[in-house]
Amino acid sequence: MNARPYWLSAPALLLYTAMFLIPMVMTFLLSFYSYDINQGIVTGFKLANYGEVIQDSYFHKIFLRTLWMSLLVTFFCALLGAPEAYILHRMSKPWKSICMLAILGPLLVSVVVRTLGWAILMGSKGIINETLMSIGIIDAPIKMMFTTTGVVVALIHVLIPFMVLSVWASLQKLDPQVESAGESLGASSFTVMRKIVIPQIMPGILSGSMIVFALTASAFATPSILGGRRLKVVATTVYDEFLGSLNWPLGAAIAVLLLIANVIIITSFNKFIERKYAQAFK
Amino acid sequence: MSKNSPLALIFNVLFITFMLAPLIIVCLVAFTPLGYISLPWDGFSLRWFYAILDNPHFIDAFYLSVLLGTVSATIAVGMAVPASLAFARYEFKGKGAIMAFFMSSLMVPHIVLGVAFLSFLTKVGIYGSFIGLVMTHVIIIMPYALRLVLSAVTGMDRSAEDAAVSLGASNWTVFRRVTIPMIIPGIAGGWVLSFITSFDEVTMTVFVASPSTTTLPVRMYEHITETIDPLIASLSATMIFITIILMAILDRFFGLDNILVGKGK
Numbered sequence: 122m123n124a125r126p127y128w129l130s131a132p133a134l135l136l137y138t139a140m141f142l143i144p145m146v147m148t149f150l151l152s153f154y155s156y157d158i159n160q161g162i163v164t165g166f167k168l169a170n171y172g173e174v175i176q177d178s179y180f181h182k183i184f185l186r187t188l189w190m191s192l193l194v195t196f197f198c199a200l201l202g203a204p205e206a207y208i209l210h211r212m213s214k215p216w217k218s219i220c221m222l223a224i225l226g227p228l229l230v231s232v233v234v235r236t237l238g239w240a241i242l243m244g245s246k247g248i249i250n251e252t253l254m255s256i257g258i259i260d261a262p263i264k265m266m267f268t269t270t271g272v273v274v275a276l277i278h279v280l281i282p283f284m285v286l287s288v289w290a291s292l293q294k295l296d297p298q299v300e301s302a303g304e305s306l307g308a309s310s311f312t313v314m315r316k317i318v319i320p321q322i323m324p325g326i327l328s329g330s331m332i333v334f335a336l337t338a339s340a341f342a343t344p345s346i347l348g349g350r351r352l353k354v355v356a357t358t359v360y361d362e363f364l365g366s367l368n369w370p371l372g373a374a375i376a377v378l379l380l381i382a383n384v385i386i387i388t389s390f391n392k393f394i395e396r397k398y399a400q401a402f403k
Numbered sequence: 404m405s406k407n408s409p410l411a412l413i414f415n416v417l418f419i420t421f422m423l424a425p426l427i428i429v430c431l432v433a434f435t436p437l438g439y440i441s442l443p444w445d446g447f448s449l450r451w452f453y454a455i456l457d458n459p460h461f462i463d464a465f466y467l468s469v470l471l472g473t474v475s476a477t478i479a480v481g482m483a484v485p486a487s488l489a490f491a492r493y494e495f496k497g498k499g500a501i502m503a504f505f506m507s508s509l510m511v512p513h514i515v516l517g518v519a520f521l522s523f524l525t526k527v528g529i530y531g532s533f534i535g536l537v538m539t540h541v542i543i544i545m546p547y548a549l550r551l552v553l554s555a556v557t558g559m560d561r562s563a564e565d566a567a568v569s570l571g572a573s574n575w576t577v578f579r580r581v582t583i584p585m586i587i588p589g590i591a592g593g594w595v596l597s598f599i600t601s602f603d604e605v606t607m608t609v610f611v612a613s614p615s616t617t618t619l620p621v622r623m624y625e626h627i628t629e630t631i632d633p634l635i636a637s638l639s640a641t642m643i644f645i646t647i648i649l650m651a652i653l654d655r656f657f658g659l660d661n662i663l664v665g666k667g668k
Contacts, residue, residue, distance in 0.1 A: 129489035130501055133482040133545065140538045141508055144523035148515070151522055205418045208411045222650070223419045227426060229646050231603040231620045233627065234639040238425020240631055241432055241440055248428055248442065278425065339512030341606040346627055356514040356606070363518060363610065373522070376515045383512055 152373035162369055170374035180358075180375070187354040190269065190344075191337040194276045198333045201277070202284030203326050207318065209285070210292040228282045236343045239275040240266065243347070272348045276337055283336070284329035291325025324398045331390040335383055355379050426643055433640035435633050451637035461638060464622040468602050471533070471618060475540035476597035479548040480590055482541075487553040488582075509546045516543065517610030524611060531613030539611050543604060544597035551596060555589020595653060 153166045174180045209220055227235060242248050243265035250262040265271040295318070303313040341356040348354065353361070355375060362372030407415070435441050436448035455461060489495070490502055508516070520539045524530040563585065567577045583590075605620040612621045619642075626635050 123493060123495065126489035126493035126495040126498070129485040129493075133486045133505060133549075134501060136482065136538065136541060137504060137508075137545075140520075140523075141542050142504075144516075144519035145511070147523055147526065148519040201418065204411075204414065208407050208415050211407050211411075212415075220415065220419055224422050226646070226650060227422060229599055229603070229650060230426065230643055231605065231623075233605055233620050233623045234429065234642055235425055237623075237627055237631070237635060237639050238429045240627065241428050241636065242425060244440070244631070246440070275425075278421065281422075335512075339514050339606075341514050341609075342624055346624070356512070359514050359518060360609070363521065369522065373518060376518045380511060380515045384510060387510055 148373050149377060151370055152377045154370040154373075156368040156370050161367075170371045171378075173371065174374055174378060183353050183355060183358050184378075186269075186352070187338055187356075190273055190276070190354065191334050193269075193273050194280060194337040195330050195334045197273070197277050198281045198284040199326050199330055202281045202329065203288045203322065205281075206285045206288035206292060206325075207322070209289065210295075224285055225282050227278075232279055232342050233346075235279055236275055236346045239271070239278065239343075240346060243271050243274075266347060267349050267351050269348075269352065272344050272352060275343050275347050276340060279340070279343055280333045280336055283332045284326075287329030287332065288322050288325040291322045295321050324394055327390065327394050331387060331394075334390075335387055338383060338386075339379060429636050430640045430643060432633060433637035435636075438633070440631060440633060440636065451633040452641070454634050455638055455641065458634070460617075461619070461622060464617050464619040467533075467616060468619040471536055471540060472598040472601040475537050475544060475601045476548070476594045478537065479541050479544045479597050480552065480594045483545065483548040483552040483593060484583075484586075484590065486549060487556040490553060491556040505549055506546050508542050513543070513604070513606040517607040520607065521610040530611070531616055533616055536608070536611055536616055536618075539607065540601045540604065543607060544600045547600055548593040548597045551593035552586065552589045555586040555592075559585050591656070595649075599649075 245262040529535040
């Protein structure tokens with residue numbers, strides 16, 4: 122047997138084993154340890170951390186809030202991102218490239234900067250409130266910071282480029298002649314949309330939804346800056362357990378649960394898409 | 404191809420406005436002459452840009468981020484090239500598993516990676532060191548580097564290599580003089596995407612950065628959670644300007660859509 126491919130992939134394989142596999146296994150083990158205020162982390166094998174997360178209504182609330190936010194963000198990304206990708210697809214150059222740049226460019230800007238923009242817009246003395254009040258539409262500032270709406274809007278902004286990209290990719294495979302055929306046979310543009318376009322871009326919408334959902338469920342910086350302590354999500358809870366209350370085992374258990382949920386969602390989504398649209402991948 | 408309806412064009416304008424509004428606001432606020440967050444109605448001032456220079460901890464963090472991105476992207480691409488050659492040109496036992504292993508770090512949320520790296524680096528005793536930071540970043544950017552380099556190697560026409568071999572070139576010469584020049588767009592694209600991903604990373608780095616090895620996004624995140632002032636806006640505006648310049652360079656050399664599409668999948 123030829124040993125060369127193993128030698129070629131050895132450097133990356135070694136690094137991945139040392140820096141990825143071992144830390145992940147360690148975190149998994151850590152989640153079974155316990156934490157004592159006086160002794161610190163106590164090694165052992167107890168399910169107590171998982172028990173606490175599963176039984177405590179405080180954690181239920183955090184997990185449910187994260188799920189609800191992820192569903193909202195995914196829904197709106199699909200609702201707004203898919204039509205935008207379709208409109209882009211029908212545009213002609215150079216506008217197409219310019220709009221594409223405006224939508225995808227923000228992906229290259231740090232999420233901290235993008236969230237800062239929303240914080241400036243949404244504060245009680247923020248640009249939106251000041252403007253609305255000076256025009257006289259509202260009397261008192263609308264509360265947007267530290268609300269679910271605020272976090273969801275900012276997360277849509279952060280993640281919608283992934284949806285546009287994903288739908289865009291599936292539109293590239295769409296044959297424009299099928300659309301014209303539908304039109305020339307007398308179908309209304311609504312029928313063409315419903316019967317020809319949407320079924321063909323559905324795999325793109327679904328895989329975009331999967332990316333957006335997974336990234337929202339584990340988003341950290343945006344909910345942390347715009348949601349603060351009052352609107353904790355799973356990721357910010359993990360952060361607080363690790364760097365605030367120093368209860369690493371409990372934080373590790375929450376992180377493991379988040380990872381398991383993430384892997385289940387991604388793999389079942391993938392299976393579903395592959396089964397339903399098997400012919401689209403051939 | 405049929406044209407977009409006026410309604411569709413209005414939707415498009417609103418969508419683009421939504422995408423750009425927060426970034427434009429940051430850039431406008433950065434020019435305020437006042438001491439708090441406000442739009443520069445009464446004239447533009449560069450005072451908050453000069454203020455960055457009086458905050459060496461931001462400057463230090465910027466240099467650290469650039470160095471970290473450069474070193475990690477170089478290591479990641481350096482590992483991705485031989486691995487891609489192995490995947491594209493050989494059939495070997497465990498190939499699928501190894502490839503899945505390299506891509507699996509994409510499935511792990513950055514917050515989970517942060518937790519894992521924090522406990523690992525503390526255990527090994529290199530928490531807060533630059534080398535520890537580099538290794539964690541290589542894991543995060545490796546899938547991006549690998550994907551772009553692999554697609555370049557897979558799509559490469561091998562007849563030039565065969566010609567070089569038949570003319571008597573050694574393996575090393577073929578690799579250096581034929582293979583590398585032919586896959587250089589993939590290597591460069593992978594490097595740039597890796598660099599940007601490393602430079603922007605905050606969620607994982609928050610866990611592994613110590614006060615003396617803090618990256619710019621982490622420093623900015625910590626600043627924002629305490630106070631939102633025009634200083635952070637001018638810093639963000641500077642980062643946006645740098646990104647725009649980088650984008651222009653990238654677009655000129657590789658075509659921006661190629662690189663961005665790599666990020667989305």
